[in-house]
Amino acid sequence: MEFQSCVKIVTEWDIVAARQLGRNVSKELGFGTVDQARITTAISELARNIYLYAGRGQICIEKLNQGGKKGLLVLATDEGPGITDLRKVMEDGYSTSGGLGAGLPGVRRLMDEFDIQSTIGEGTNIKSVKWLR
Template sequence: MTDEARLRVDRDADVVTARQKGRELAVLAGISGSDLTVVATAISEIARNIVVYAKRGEIVLKIAQNGHRRGVIVIASDQGPGIADIAMAMRDGFSTGKSLGLGLPGARRLMDEFEIVSEPGNGVTVTMTKWSR
């Protein structure tokens, strides 16, 4: 496997593929133990949001290097309806759909770094990183 993977996300099976590829890349980055499950779970939450709210998008997975630390960067983007109020969307329990509203805030808690950029009508880009310990 290379240091980068680019995955199309437009159906439930793609969520599973993204989880698996993210976990594989995390292993290559030196992430181990329960942190592998953490990375896979965060990817799953973000990928599922793409399928449910935007219908299609992509996830780019990369190995990150910062000095002696290695990790995995996840960049999820779509061209869906976007998020009108990011602060509200990052609150536990808020959902514009029929979910529990835990996906975005949960992914933020699971990863070491998390950034979300959105403009209504222009999609969403989530960038998150998990560093090896």
């Protein structure tokens, strides 16, 4: 899969850039303001996690068109330490940073599809999709 739009996440400002990219692409695709907000919130959470836990990574955004169905794919990748307990981080209210713990479970709720792969010492890949209704 070839991504047209990626933002490297190294500083806090990159989180803002990733959100803006997500908002622009979702608007171009015709998502309404509520879904645009859901997408940018999900991107914000994913980018923030990269910044806080991995130190560096990237958010890539791709327009999808499958059988006439349009959507937006968000891929968050990093080469950080990996997630030791995936089940735990997917629990509502679980937080390692003292935040609200809405993180990954929140992203899963905001998007239509969600998949996470993480390998200790290699990093994490999170793929999420929002379909245009």
